[in-house]
Amino acid sequence: MRWTRSLIPTLRDDPADAEAISHKLMVRAGLVRQLAAGIYVYLPLGLRVLDRINRIIREEMNAIGGQEVTMPVLHPAELWQQSGRWDAIGGEMFRLKDRNGRDMCLGMTHEEVIAWIAAREIRSYRDLPQIWYQIQTKERDEARPRSGVLRTREFLMKDSYTLDPDVAALEISYNAHKEAYCRIFDRCGVSYVIVQSDPGMMGGAGAHEFMAPSAAGEDEVALCAACGYAANVELARGVPSGPALSDAKREEVATPGVRTIAEVSARLQIDPAATIKTLVFIGPDGPVLALVRGDHALHERKLARALKAESRPAHPDEVTRHLGVAPGSVGPVGVGGVRIIADESLREGRYVVGANREGVHLTGVTPGRDFDCEWADLQVALPGEGCPSCGKPLRIERVIEVGNIFKLGTKYSVALGATFLDERGQQQPIVMGSYGIGPARIAAAAVEQRHDPDGIVWPWAIAPFQVHLVPVAMKDAAQMAAADEIYRDLRAAGFEVLMDDREERAGVKFKDADLLGIPIRVTVGNALAKEGVVELRQRGTRTDRRVPRSEVVAAIREMAQTIS
Numbered sequence: 001m002r003w004t005r006s007l008i009p010t011l012r013d014d015p016a017d018a019e020a021i022s023h024k025l026m027v028r029a030g031l032v033r034q035l036a037a038g039i040y041v042y043l044p045l046g047l048r049v050l051d052r053i054n055r056i057i058r059e060e061m062n063a064i065g066g067q068e069v070t071m072p073v074l075h076p077a078e079l080w081q082q083s084g085r086w087d088a089i090g091g092e093m094f095r096l097k098d099r100n101g102r103d104m105c106l107g108m109t110h111e112e113v114i115a116w117i118a119a120r121e122i123r124s125y126r127d128l129p130q131i132w133y134q135i136q137t138k139e140r141d142e143a144r145p146r147s148g149v150l151r152t153r154e155f156l157m158k159d160s161y162t163l164d165p166d167v168a169a170l171e172i173s174y175n176a177h178k179e180a181y182c183r184i185f186d187r188c189g190v191s192y193v194i195v196q197s198d199p200g201m202m203g204g205a206g207a208h209e210f211m212a213p214s215a216a217g218e219d220e221v222a223l224c225a226a227c228g229y230a231a232n233v234e235l236a237r238g239v240p241s242g243p244a245l246s247d248a249k250r251e252e253v254a255t256p257g258v259r260t261i262a263e264v265s266a267r268l269q270i271d272p273a274a275t276i277k278t279l280v281f282i283g284p285d286g287p288v289l290a291l292v293r294g295d296h297a298l299h300e301r302k303l304a305r306a307l308k309a310e311s312r313p314a315h316p317d318e319v320t321r322h323l324g325v326a327p328g329s330v331g332p333v334g335v336g337g338v339r340i341i342a343d344e345s346l347r348e349g350r351y352v353v354g355a356n357r358e359g360v361h362l363t364g365v366t367p368g369r370d371f372d373c374e375w376a377d378l379q380v381a382l383p384g385e386g387c388p389s390c391g392k393p394l395r396i397e398r399v400i401e402v403g404n405i406f407k408l409g410t411k412y413s414v415a416l417g418a419t420f421l422d423e424r425g426q427q428q429p430i431v432m433g434s435y436g437i438g439p440a441r442i443a444a445a446a447v448e449q450r451h452d453p454d455g456i457v458w459p460w461a462i463a464p465f466q467v468h469l470v471p472v473a474m475k476d477a478a479q480m481a482a483a484d485e486i487y488r489d490l491r492a493a494g495f496e497v498l499m500d501d502r503e504e505r506a507g508v509k510f511k512d513a514d515l516l517g518i519p520i521r522v523t524v525g526n527a528l529a530k531e532g533v534v535e536l537r538q539r540g541t542r543t544d545r546r547v548p549r550s551e552v553v554a555a556i557r558e559m560a561q562t563i564s
């Protein structure tokens with residue numbers, strides 16, 4: 001492709017609203033433009049990257065027996081009503097009515113449609129197993145679209161679904177996906193960890209996420225270098241340091257003006273771990289007190305799992321209405337008619353808690369004795385806490401979720417009547433699995449993991465072009481003729497080449513080449529006339545090599561072997 005005939009609108013400055021590096025660089029390199037919050041246009045270079053990723057995904061999905069289909073983006077509400085998700089999903093689903101007033105929605109995912117097809121087309125155990133996949137647009141009204149293409153409201157997803165006769169067969173389909181995903185991320189040049197995850201609204205029997213380490217990620221995972229334990233912090237349970245074995249008497253202490261854990265521990269000269277943080281949430285059945293140790297934080301997903309329902313933090317006026325005191329003074333002792341859930345770490349020890357009176361705290365409180373409660377895992381795992389498998393210290397890392405795999409089980413097949421006749425002629429529900437990958441997140445994760453101060457360093461397999469050809473002096477007929485010839489030869493040899501044929505200073509072209517991050521730059525400059533050589537530069541290592549004009553193709557073939 002010739003630059004002068006292309007749309008590659010590079011920018012010198014970062015977009016004002018961008019924080020994530022991938023967001024800045026993908027906009028500056030002219031890959032994407034934002035149309036509205038969380039809605040992006042992919043310009044030619046951005047689309048080339050997506051296409052390369054999608055090609056790899058297709059190859060690996062086909063290799064495990066996947067069959068490509070395309071399902072609609074527009075769905076009738078009935079399917080989602082049958083699965084129960086019409087009501088279970090809140091504002092994230094785009095809903096609309098057709099001209100006859102029928103409820104419709106835009107597909108966030110396609111389990112319902114898959115189960116609908118299976119209900120009609122699968123009859124017998126002989127029709128199983130099946131793997132169906134698509135690379136299709138998903139629409140989700142994300143609460144916080146941010147970080148460029150990492151979290152958008154419209155995005156491409158590779159979603160695949162497995163249909164099996166039983167759980168043992170699902171295990172095989174699941175593992176085939178797990179391995180295919182490893183090959184996809186390896187080939188795309190993205191480094192990742194595989195972690196256990198919370199199946200959440202998908203329901204089901206087990207799930208893993210593929211997480212690309214990056215500061216721009218919105219997820220955190222707990223990892224143990226000693227035994228390989230790896231879990232999303234939504235699920236991970238670190239073994240906290242021992243409980244606070246205070247021998248304080250059970251008594252009231254005056255704490256005027258004290259509201260936060262930090263203030264309580266400073267005033268009473270105690271470790272924050274010797275206090276209880278009492279948080280008020282509003283669940284479907286009213287207020288809930290959630291208790292974690294003072295040095296811990298509550299994970300809202302863990303609370304949702306314990307409550308088997310979503311809840312939200314209470315507003316200050318709701319706290320006052322239900323508990324008769326402002327948020328900073330709430331405690332679990334003596335409250336009636338309010339559900340109390342305490343983190344497991346509070347089973348032992350004595351603690352300081354709010355006394356439900358302004359300016360007063362209680363010391364020496366023993367959970368389970370001084371107040372009744374349910375026990376659950378509520379806390380966010382902290383770095384350095386013990387690994388739940390082996391006890392060695394956990395590491396917490398920030399990651400981008402690039403893919404996930406779920407053992408769905410029979411939730412959707414039962415709801416939508418997707419059954420088959422087994423070998424004995426008995427009707428059984430199909431056992432399903434569901435597997436997602438975000439191509440845009442792969443692209444952005446690659447940029448997050450592979451860049452330098454001058455721009456992107458694309459992995460070879462997903463770069464928009466492999467060779468960036470820069471003739472330095474456009475007015476020099478010999479240089480241009482050589483550049484044209486190299487362009488032709490490289491393309492004939494199967495390389496994708498971008499030729500920067502703009503009438504720009506060499507410095508401008510080099511800067512843009514660094515920004516775009518195409519793996520190999522070929523510079524045709526003065527050295528051609530003087531010594532008959534051109535310069536090859538590897539973007540990642542910035543190593544230069546001068547090769548005779550006639551050996552360019554061979555040299556690039558050789559370099560290509562070494563770049564990943």
Ligand code: ATP
Pocket residue numbers: 109140142149150151152153155157401402403404435436437438439440441
């Ligand atoms: P998250 O927890 O980040 O919201 P999710 O669990 O909702 O992700 P899935 O519904 O399982 O994700 O989607 C499968 C894949 O699609 C994800 O692993 C991710 O790569 C991609 N994906 C999900 N939501 C978005 C989004 N809003 N923008 C871009 N890609 C997304």
Ligand code: MG
Pocket residue numbers: none
């Ligand atoms: Mg989501």
